[in-house]
Structures are given as structure tokens and as C-alpha cells.
Amino acid sequence: MTDVVVYGATSGGVCAAVAAARAGASVVLLEPGRHVGGMTSGGLGYTDVGDARVVGGMAGDLRRAVADHYGVPVGRFAGPEPHVAEAIYTRWLEEAGVDVRFGVSLAAASLGPDGAIGSVVLADGSSAGGAVFVDASYEGDLLAAAGVPHAVGREDRSLYGERYAGRQELVPGRHTVPPWISPFSDDGDLLPQLHDRPLAPVGSGDGGVMSYGYRVCLTQAVDRVPFERRDGYDEAYWELGRRIFDRWRRDGVEVRAGQLLGLELNLPNGKCDGNSIGPFSLSVLDGSAWAYPSAGPAERERIRLHHLHHAQDFLWFLSHDAAVPSAVRAELSAWGYAADEFADTGHLPHQLYVREARRMLGEYVLTEHDLLPTPRPQHDVVAMGSYHVDIREVQRTWRWVAEHPQPVGMVFTEGYLSVPVRPYPIPYRSLVPRFADCTNLLVPVCLSASHVAFSSVRMEVQYQLLGHAAGLAAVEAARTGRPVQSVDVSRLQDALRAAGQVLAL
Structure with missing residues (x-):
């Protein structure tokens, strides 16, 4: 049986697989597509870093590998060309001895009576068994297949008491359309590119995801x-x-x-x-x-x-x-x-930019209150986030605007929000399900966070940091036979620090 099975060769998945393999584990990386790197190699070359002081561990290794490739100082370029990012990740996987399997999408997960995933069944009929699993997909497909509770889209402000949760105000700005544009064609039909759905009240949850x-x-x-x-x-x-x-x-x-x-x-x-x-x-x-x-x-x-x-x-x-x-x-x-x-x-990227999909409801739900206004300490920190709360537009919609002698239909864009944050700790508990839900799964991408908090965590650099942590935690769980919830976090933190991960400023 393989020690660690990683699903999804995103940045988080590559870093998890490589970290686990470097630590001595046998690792299989399952990727539904034909490329590794997710958005890092799939078009998002200009990397959203946030505070560079917290970019250590394998995220820092990638920055140095990019600089070495081009013969420039670290940080000279905000990111590599897509094919260079993929080449670096491919080299890492090969050198670490990771078994990478392409074109294998998930069909189901098999859970035992102990609440652990025994194996995953793939769409081609094959399967992969392991001691510990890592869901590093952008969609959270493995956690869903394992029956782990999760959320999708914007919650109501009342759920976690978050100021920035729920449907946003229709306010002017560079990300909304100019005023007085009608949503109707000459025939009275609604124009394409609009979301034909009644607007939820401001602050209420509507399940909307970032575009x-x-x-x-x-x-x-x-x-x-x-x-x-x-x-x-x-x-x-x-x-x-x-x-x-x-x-x-x-x-x-x-x-x-x-x-x-x-x-x-x-x-x-x-x-x-x-x-x-x-x-x-x-x-x-x-x-x-x-x-x-x-x-x-x-x-x-x-x-x-x-x-x-x-x-x-x-x-x-x-x-x-x-x-x-x-x-x-x-x-x-x-x-x-x-x-x-x-x-x-065809010279268009191989990766759709899935800004958010499922979000696990795990041991600890990271919320706006952990980031703003002052970061909340976390005893089990495994990485630090630093990018601002960056909620991209959720929908382009329309509404009736009161005008004489009759209301006028007007197009609006809704959902954009940008709020600065200071570097904040991300706890290990946000990477693991609740014990009763699954005992051998780690989730570094669709981690346990509210919509607002996730909009800051969701950057590729932070996926790299969290993937690194998940990979080492998976090895520790496989080595000791413990549930992922019972991993010795202090030992994990020591290993992360030794690999250059920044856990505090």
C-alpha cells in the first residue's frame, strides 16, 4: 500500500507530494488532466505574493528556482513563464520519485468502518489505496466523495458574525459597469452575460462563488x-x-x-x-x-x-x-x-481559474475574525497568509431603478471587495476534517474557511505553503498510524521550520 495518495497536481498537490516523498514516504499523485502546477503553470504567471517575508518553505524554494532559471535575484520577476513553472515542478516530482498518474479523474472514495479512506476509485476503473490521502484539487472532489461536510459560496453574515460576508452592496467602482446601461435587448429579452436571478438581500448568503x-x-x-x-x-x-x-x-x-x-x-x-x-x-x-x-x-x-x-x-x-x-x-x-x-x-491555458469551489467544514473554520482587524494567534500554525481579502466579482446582474415616469432597468456588477490584512497564522486544524467525519484526509486547497477568509488564503503561494505542511503531516500520520487529527503538531512545526517555513514574524 502506498503511504500517501495526493489527488490533484495543483501547486498545493505538487508541494504535498514532493514534501512527502522527500521525507521518505511512497507517494502517488493523481491528476485528472495532463499537466502539473494548476494555475501556477496554467496562466497565473504573475504571482500574488502578499508579504514576501512569510513566503518560506517550498514556496520560497520555488521563488529561488525561478530566479536561478533566469539568472536574476529572487523576486526580480513576479512569477515565471507558465512552461518554466511546469518544468520546475516536473523536475521536483521526478527527483523526489513521486509516481505521477495523468488522466485519472475521481469516481468514488471507499471508506472503512473506522472512518478512514481505504482507496479511491478512478473513472477508468482503476483504484489507488493509501494510508493517508491529500485532497489538493481546486474543487474538493475527494473530500466530497469521502462524505466530509463542506460549504459552497457566500454565507450569511449571521453565520460567523462576519462584516464582509454575504451579498455585497451595489456600489460604483472600476469593477462595475458604468451607469444607465439597459439589461434588455431591442426585443425586450435579457442580454447575454448577465445573471438572471433575483438579488438576495445585502449580507445574506446566496451560495455565490467568485467568478x-x-x-x-x-x-x-x-x-x-x-x-x-x-x-x-x-x-x-x-x-x-x-x-x-x-x-x-x-x-x-x-x-x-x-x-x-x-x-x-x-x-x-x-x-x-x-x-x-x-x-x-x-x-x-x-x-x-x-x-x-x-x-x-x-x-x-x-x-x-x-x-x-x-x-x-x-x-x-x-x-x-x-x-x-x-x-x-x-x-x-x-x-x-x-x-x-x-x-x-491551442495556446490557451490548460487550467480554468477556479477561484473557489467547495470549502471543507473541518476541525477549525478560519473566518474573517482570524484575519481582521488584528490576526488571531493559532497554537497550531503551519503557514502564514498575507494576501488581502480579495473577493473578485461574483455576478453581473441588473435591477429596476426608480425613475420618473417609470422604473429603468440598469446593469450592475456585484461582489468585488478588497480589504488589506496583516500576516496571519493558518492553523493545522483548518487542514483536517473533524474526527467523526474522516481520520486520514488532509485538505490544503479547499481548506476549512469561510468565504471571506478563503478569499485571502486562496492564492497560489499560500497553496504551496499549505501543501508543504499537508505533505509532511501526511507522512507523520502514515508513519505513526495516528489519525491526522492526532499528529504531533509541535513535531510537524519543527520539520516545517527546518525546511524554511515561516510560522511567525
Whole structure:
């Protein structure tokens, strides 16, 4: 039997698998796709670090490996090119002797009477047994298959007494659409790209998740791959964009393509990590992501393709539609896909940016109160978070606005929130289920946290830190035969410190 089975080759999964293997465990890493690294190698090259002082352990190792690759000081680049990130992770896995299996999606988990997972059954009919399991998927599929309680989406403010929980106010800002844009077509139908669902009251829980999207790797190099009009491109889908540009024109707002995509050379070798900026972006805000966490494989694939096509068509629309200002079209015409990135997926990333999905309800639920206004001490700290509370837009919706002589329908974007935090400890108890739910599972990605707290923890660097901790904890549990809830945390903390993990400032 394998000592440690890791499901999901995200950054958290790679770090968990490598840490466990380096500590002497036999490790199998199961990945439904064909690549390792998740978003770190899947388009999110510009890494959201937060406070660099707490980026130690394997997250610090990755920063140094990136610097060594390019021959520059640590931190010179905010992140590596996608293919470089994957190459580093692949080398780590090979050197550690991890058994990596691609194209194996989860079908079921088999639990024994002792509350432990005995094995996982994969969609191809094979299985993998282990002493300890790590769910490092973005979706939390293994924890769900094991019957571990979990939450999805925004909770009500009353649940944990969090100020920032629940549905947000409809307030102006750079991430919402300009005023006075009608949500209706000339025929009276609702426009595409809107979430056709009644708004929940402010502060109430509605199950909404942060929007998903694709981060694209762009370049101005001569060998760039030009944007193409996709078969199936729908002109009507972009009517909202035409109205937004028309509103900006009438309001005298000058718009650049760079403002919509973050077009700056923020990656090595003249590349750009295209971001989701502003009210009209690579993020899909029609509410389709709300169904993704609990959806089956066929429905998830439909949602994924919807997001992929949105990204492709968004770039074509911005660079070719006559309603887009000529300056924007001209600026974007100088850009294209990087020819040496994502060659096997049409130069678009292999990873959908799943900003949040399931969140385990474990031994300790990390909440806003653990981060704000003053970080709460945790005796079992295994990593430190430092990125601000970063709730990306949850939906683009509409409502009736009182006007004479009759109400006017108006489009709004809702959910964005950014609140600074100081470095805070993340407890080991947030990585493990309650004892009664499962005794041999660790969850470093879909960890036990409220929607608000998770919006800070959810960064790739922190997944690396937590994956490192989960990998070492898994080895300790496998070695001693103890439930993961009974691991000697002080021993785990010593091992983490010895590997450079920062547990306090």
C-alpha cells in the first residue's frame, strides 16, 4: 500500500507530494488532466505574493528556482513563464520519485468502518489505496466523495458574525459597469452575460462563488499567434460590451486595451499574464460558475468550454469589433498568444481559474475574525497568509431603478471587495476534517474557511505553503498510524521550520 495518495497536481498537490516523498514516504499523485502546477503553470504567471517575508518553505524554494532559471535575484520577476513553472515542478516530482498518474479523474472514495479512506476509485476503473490521502484539487472532489461536510459560496453574515460576508452592496467602482446601461435587448429579452436571478438581500448568503475565467499568456513577439475568430462566435453575446464602450464614449472616458487586460510585460521574455480587470474582462460573470463546484463531469466540461470560448471571443471582439474604439483595436493588434506556451491546448491555458469551489467544514473554520482587524494567534500554525481579502466579482446582474415616469432597468456588477490584512497564522486544524467525519484526509486547497477568509488564503503561494505542511503531516500520520487529527503538531512545526517555513514574524 502506498503511504500517501495526493489527488490533484495543483501547486498545493505538487508541494504535498514532493514534501512527502522527500521525507521518505511512497507517494502517488493523481491528476485528472495532463499537466502539473494548476494555475501556477496554467496562466497565473504573475504571482500574488502578499508579504514576501512569510513566503518560506517550498514556496520560497520555488521563488529561488525561478530566479536561478533566469539568472536574476529572487523576486526580480513576479512569477515565471507558465512552461518554466511546469518544468520546475516536473523536475521536483521526478527527483523526489513521486509516481505521477495523468488522466485519472475521481469516481468514488471507499471508506472503512473506522472512518478512514481505504482507496479511491478512478473513472477508468482503476483504484489507488493509501494510508493517508491529500485532497489538493481546486474543487474538493475527494473530500466530497469521502462524505466530509463542506460549504459552497457566500454565507450569511449571521453565520460567523462576519462584516464582509454575504451579498455585497451595489456600489460604483472600476469593477462595475458604468451607469444607465439597459439589461434588455431591442426585443425586450435579457442580454447575454448577465445573471438572471433575483438579488438576495445585502449580507445574506446566496451560495455565490467568485467568478472564474482564463488567464492568457500574451506577447508582442514577432512569432506571436494571432487571435482568430472561433467557429461558433456569437455576435449577440457581445452586445453588452458594445453598450459599455458606447457609454464610455458618451461620458468622455478614454479606454486602453491595457486597462481591460493588464497589458504589461510582467513576465520574463517579453510576455504578459493577461488579467481580469474592470467591469468587462476575461472573467465570466453570468453566474455559470455557481453551478460548477457540485456539477458532474459533463456539466463541468460545458461550463469550462463556456469560459474558454469567452476568453477566445473576448480577445477577438476587442481586436476586431467596430464598436470597440479604434485605439483599443490598434493596441491589441500588436499582441497575440505566446507561441511557446500551451502548444498542446491551442495556446490557451490548460487550467480554468477556479477561484473557489467547495470549502471543507473541518476541525477549525478560519473566518474573517482570524484575519481582521488584528490576526488571531493559532497554537497550531503551519503557514502564514498575507494576501488581502480579495473577493473578485461574483455576478453581473441588473435591477429596476426608480425613475420618473417609470422604473429603468440598469446593469450592475456585484461582489468585488478588497480589504488589506496583516500576516496571519493558518492553523493545522483548518487542514483536517473533524474526527467523526474522516481520520486520514488532509485538505490544503479547499481548506476549512469561510468565504471571506478563503478569499485571502486562496492564492497560489499560500497553496504551496499549505501543501508543504499537508505533505509532511501526511507522512507523520502514515508513519505513526495516528489519525491526522492526532499528529504531533509541535513535531510537524519543527520539520516545517527546518525546511524554511515561516510560522511567525
